[in-house]
Amino acid sequence: MEYRKHRIFGYSLAIFMHMANMLYMGTYISPRVYDNPKLMKFKNLQPRFFTIWTLILQLIYSAVSLICELMLENTTNRKNTIRYVNGFRNVLFSSILWPSCWVVAIVFWSLCLYDKDLIFPEQTAELLHPISNHIMHTLIVPISVWEVVYRPRRLPRSHRKNVYHLLFYFAFYFIVMIYTYIESGLWIYPIFAKLYGTIFFPLIHLTMAGIAIVAYVIQWPLAEYVWRQNIKKAI
Template identity: 40%
Template sequence: MSRHIYFRIFGYVATIVLHIGNWYVMGLPKPIHIMADPHIRGYLEMRSRYFTRWTFFLQVFYAVCGLICDGMILKSTNKNYKLPRHLKGFRDTLFAAIVWPSTFLVFTFFWTLYVVDRDLIFPPFLDKILTPLSNHIMHTAIIPIALWEVIFQQRTIPKSHIKNVLYLIFYLVLYLSVLIYTYTEHKRWVYPVFQKIYGTIYFYIVMIFIGLLCIFFYSLQWPLTKRIWGISEKDKKKRKA
């Protein structure tokens, strides 16, 4: 059994504690004068529809899956024990197709707009309820969490990436549907940047760019995985074949 399993377990526990702890802190009651702000009330009303929140919930869910998988490995008395194929496939697909590209999209999209004009993504009124630490947990700490998994979890590079890309596209379309439904329901976009560009060609350009960016981030993980882990025996057999 590789000692990497203990590093993975540490990473999963740290991920759960970090995100759940931050979620708890953000959910603490706010002073009445802050809650009287209509912008704050609007944010709290729609906070479950932010892609950032979806992403850190995904990281927590994946960490729970990882703990279950590694717990099964540690519990087994068979040194050559292998996870059930469907369970391993679900875990690997969830990370590769959804968690990894979503994480890098949140980090890149948020901080790029924040530097250019924070009003487009994180208006100053949010400082009243979100501390800098909470902000960095949601938008910065997610990167080392994803990298930790790549470093300590050996994976086989898929022979075909079509299935993973289709899962990624489905996830993005699902979130876009939530955005559109929210706009239809409240007559405003979750993110201010879309409020500014909606009705122009730039809205569609940005949407297409986000999709292409996610596919780029998906592709980025495999050269990194290969560099860290080298070529697995399964990959060697595929090459020989």
């Protein structure tokens, strides 16, 4: 019961955090972009940024999870529904959301600390408030870790389906990115423009896929360790 309260708090916080940030960006950032044709091009491509995909996924996951937790108050006629929703939650979090959060945080901050022009489209870095920046690229990780700490999950019998989901998701995003370049002549992130045509272009994508797979693998021993410690404390 206590863990469920923590989960409800975490989901509510994630939803509030992302909705407030979206409201801020729509209210204060968007109007400043309209006067700049170059920035308008990138604004129109905003739904294709991997960071935005990850934020939307975490928002959807938090909303579905919050509804599911509240449904547990009365499970008389909802057992089948909850079982299917939990199955969806497990797949979404384990195979896509958890790895994506780590890819966003590691890749973004590695490039940003080295040279922010590699990750920010021109003149956009000045528009983004530091708090908004950390919500999108930092706090997504603690929110995901919160889920591992306060929601027990069973180790799947086979990781094949989860890995397939993970690889399909990243391959689909790669296709979207290539299509965007063909369609508009723009790379979503400046680093791809610099690396395109060199051996480093495929290498950076393989690196991101590697980070995602390592993150996927690490979550299971981490979850097992956390819940082993919780059981010991309960005893």
